[in-house]
Amino acid sequence: MKKEAKVIVIGGSWGGIKASQAILKQLPASYSIPIVMVLHRLRHFDGNLQIVFEKRVALQVTEVEEKEQLKPGYVYVAPSNYHVLVEKDQTFSLDVSELENYSRPAIDVTFTSAADAFGSNTVAILLSGASKDGSAGLKYIAERGGTVIVQDPQEAEVDTMPLAAIALVPDCQIMNSERIQAFLLSLHDH
Amino acid sequence: MKLEADALFEQAVETLIQDIHTQYGYDFSGYARASVYRRIRRFLGNKNLASIEELRKNLFQDSYFFENFLQEITVNVTEMFRDPTFFLALRENVMPILSTYPFIKIWDAGCSTGEELFSLSIILKEEGLLDRTKIYATDINQKVLKQAKEGIFPLANMAAYTTAYYAAGGKNEFSSYYTSSYGSAKFDASLVKNVVFYPHNLATDSSFNEFHLILCRNVLIYFNRTLQERVFSLFDESLVSLGYLALGKKETLAMSQINGHYTCVDKSNRIYRKTT
Numbered sequence: 479m480k481k482e483a484k485v486i487v488i489g490g491s492w493g494g495i496k497a498s499q500a501i502l503k504q505l506p507a508s509y510s511i512p513i514v515m516v517l518h519r520l521r522h523f524d525g526n527l528q529i530v531f532e533k534r535v536a537l538q539v540t541e542v543e544e545k546e547q548l549k550p551g552y553v554y555v556a557p558s559n560y561h562v563l564v565e566k567d568q569t570f571s572l573d574v575s576e577l578e579n580y581s582r583p584a585i586d587v588t589f590t591s592a593a594d595a596f597g598s599n600t601v602a603i604l605l606s607g608a609s610k611d612g613s614a615g616l617k618y619i620a621e622r623g624g625t626v627i628v629q630d631p632q633e634a635e636v637d638t639m640p641l642a643a644i645a646l647v648p649d650c651q652i653m654n655s656e657r658i659q660a661f662l663l664s665l666h667d668h
Numbered sequence: 669m670k671l672e673a674d675a676l677f678e679q680a681v682e683t684l685i686q687d688i689h690t691q692y693g694y695d696f697s698g699y700a701r702a703s704v705y706r707r708i709r710r711f712l713g714n715k716n717l718a719s720i721e722e723l724r725k726n727l728f729q730d731s732y733f734f735e736n737f738l739q740e741i742t743v744n745v746t747e748m749f750r751d752p753t754f755f756l757a758l759r760e761n762v763m764p765i766l767s768t769y770p771f772i773k774i775w776d777a778g779c780s781t782g783e784e785l786f787s788l789s790i791i792l793k794e795e796g797l798l799d800r801t802k803i804y805a806t807d808i809n810q811k812v813l814k815q816a817k818e819g820i821f822p823l824a825n826m827a828a829y830t831t832a833y834y835a836a837g838g839k840n841e842f843s844s845y846y847t848s849s850y851g852s853a854k855f856d857a858s859l860v861k862n863v864v865f866y867p868h869n870l871a872t873d874s875s876f877n878e879f880h881l882i883l884c885r886n887v888l889i890y891f892n893r894t895l896q897e898r899v900f901s902l903f904d905e906s907l908v909s910l911g912y913l914a915l916g917k918k919e920t921l922a923m924s925q926i927n928g929h930y931t932c933v934d935k936s937n938r939i940y941r942k943t944t
Contacts, residue, residue, distance in 0.1 A: 544889045544918050545700075545896070557918055560889075563702035571700040572889040572918050575707070575743040591702040597671050621670045 481625065483511050483665045484599040485548065485564065487592045489585030489615070491518040491607025493635025495527070498605060499534050500655045501662065502553060507536040510666050511601075512548040514564065514592065516556040516585045518609065527555050544572040556583035563591035579611035589615025598623030601665070603658060605629045607639030613646040620647050627661070630654045680720035681708060684727075691728060694738065694808070695871045698895025707741045714740070739811050743890065747825070748783045750885070751917050752835030754937040755787060759837050762912055762939065763795045766880055772801040775879045775906065777870060778887035779805040782816025782860075786845075787836070788883065789859040794839045798862070804877065805860075806868035813865045819855035823848050871895060875905040882907060886916035893923075900924045904942070913940040 488498055494517050502513070517527065531539040531553065539553045548554070548568045556562040561573040561583050571591075578584035585604070589612065592600045602619045604612045606629055620626045628644055631637035633654045644650060653661065681704060685696045696704065708720070717723050726733045749755050766772050779785045785805050792798040807813050821829075830842040846853040868876070870887070882903050888896050903913055904926045913921070913930065915938040921927045930940040 542918070543920065545893060545923070560918060563700075563706065565700060565702050571702050573703050573706070573743065574886045574889070574916075575703075575745050587706065591706065594674060594702065594705060597674075622674070623671070 481598050481623070483601045483625070484596045485592055486511050486513045486601045486603065486662065486665075487589055488513065488515045488603045488605065489517075489589065489607075489612040489639075490515075490605035491581075491585075491609045491611065491636070491639055493606030494518070494639075495530065496606075496635065497629055497655055499531065501603070501605075501658050502531070502535045502537065504659050505535070505537055505662060506666070507538075507551060509537055509662075510550045512550055513537070513553045514542075514548070514556075514562065514588060515553055516562060516583045516588045518581050518583070518585075518607065518611070519558060531555070542570045542572065545569050556588065558583075561587040563587060564595045565591075566595045568595070579609060581609065581611050585612035586615035586618075590618050593619040593622045593624055596624075600624035601627070603627045603629070604639060604643050606634035606636050608636045609639055610642040612639060613643045616643050616650065617647045620650065626650045627658060628652050629658070677720065678705070681705065684720060684724060687724070688727070688734075692731075692734060693872075694869065696741070698871055698892050698898070699890055700892050703743075703890055704741070707743070711737060711740045735811060739809055742809055744780045744809070744812050746780045746783045746886075747832075748787045748821070748829040749832035749836045750784065750787075751937070752832045754885075754914070754917065754939075755791060755832075755836035757934050757937045757939060758788075758914065759791050759795060761934065762881065762914075763791065763797060765910075765912075766801075767795065767797055769880055770800065772797060772881075773877065773879045774801060774803045775877070775882045776803055776805045777868070777882060777884040777903075779807050779813070779816055779865075780809075781812050781821075782819055783821065784883065784885065785816055785863065786819055786855050786859055787833075789863070790833070790838075790845060791836070793859065798859070801862060803860075803863045804866055804879075805863050806866045808867065808869045808871075810867050813867060817860065817863075817865050819857065819860060820852050821846075821855070823851050823853045826853055870899045870902065875902055877906065878908050879906055879911060880908055881912045881914065883914045884916075885914060886919070888919050889916065897924060900926050904929060907942045909942055909944070911942050913942070914938065915940070 563571040628640045631640040833842045846855045929944045
């Protein structure tokens with residue numbers, strides 16, 4: 479089956495905010511693929527990641543609203559204290575069920591549901607973090623033919639998350655943020 | 669191939685949903701699928717079941733097993749004073765209006781294990797309204813209703829709840845509301861003496877009373893748009909004119925057909941008022 483990137487899911491924890499900013503800053507406002515981002519933060523931290531990103535990124539940055547339609551040109555940020563799931567009709571569902579990997583939002587939840595909805599057309603990027611969240615989701619995507627990328631542990635502020643992912647999904651692509659950025663731009667070109 | 673296995677799994681879930689409806693009368697057809705898949709996979713894992721077929725056998729042979737499934741498939745994770753700013757807004761902006769009624773009726777729809785219900789009762793008590801308020805606490809699941817009635821929560825959660833309680837404008841010692849023993853906190857039964865616990869299924873049951881305030885927070889997120897629309901009109905029928913509807917922090921009336929009848933009186937806390 480020919481791959482065509484239909485969604486980009488990004489996960490990160492400690493150091494993930496900075497890394498994702500670096501990756502997203504060159505993407506044009508007209509970027510053709512919706513981006514969904516799950517970044518761990520303190521559970522009851524209500525501070526707005528949206529504002530943190532807005533100033534640095536040309537794309538529209540917005541917190542996920544439930545049943546909202548995924549659209550190109552947007553970066554959807556998981557709200558604090560909710561899991562974010564992607565439905566087959568390309569809408570979001572939210573979920574307040576149990577923490578996974580001590581986290582809500584959990585990266586595994588979003589990665590898994592994205593693969594269920596988009597199969598091999600899913601592109602996943604796992605960034606810096608002091609957690610093992612995201613590895614299982616990444617594996618799930620890889621098994622369904624999706625594209626899985628892990629931030630180079632050498633570059634990551636905290637390498638726990640990238641290393642856990644590489645151990646579980648040995649054939650993932652390891653890239654530094656510059657290459658991730660170039661890769662994302664290459665998806666936009668055609 | 670995984671993708672083929674996924675497709676079979678998803679088909680099997682659809683059949684299962686239909687058969688549960690036929691056999692037990694619970695209709696999950698309007699539930700958002702991504703979440704249903706996740707809950708079922710989780711349940712299969714926890715019960716060491718290899719497939720949906722195995723699950724089916726157990727479900728249709730054993731109604732006790734079904735009860736257990738029902739509890740796991742509907743999300744019952746909740747906490748006291750979740751989103752303290754919401755409870756603060758309820759206390760400061762909604763309670764003064766409710767206090768103008770001689771008798772107040774509230775519906776806590778999808779009350780789960782009762783954490784939200786007790787949070788609400790504490791606020792009503794501190795605002796001097798508890799004695800003239802009747803709360804209908806409903807849930808699809810009888811088992812959680814029983815738990816809600818008991819008002820026993822893990823003691824380990826009390827530190828976080830105390831912080832949230834004060835952030836919600838709490839006026840007393842939070843610990844004065846419960847007695848602790850053996851790792852549990854038992855909340856004062858007088859907080860729920862005017863509460864009617866009642867099984868109600870938002871997917872299939874109808875309006876049963878008229879209310880001044882309906883709370884339904886983080887329940888609609890599990891429903892698809894069609895079922896959400898059904899529930900919204902159910903709430904619309906069940907609210908008095910100028911009554912309040914409180915949704916979860918990420919739920920909205922904006923795209924619903926009843927939106928025109930409502931004014932959003934607190935956008936960040938998702939509190940709506942019926943204006944026509």
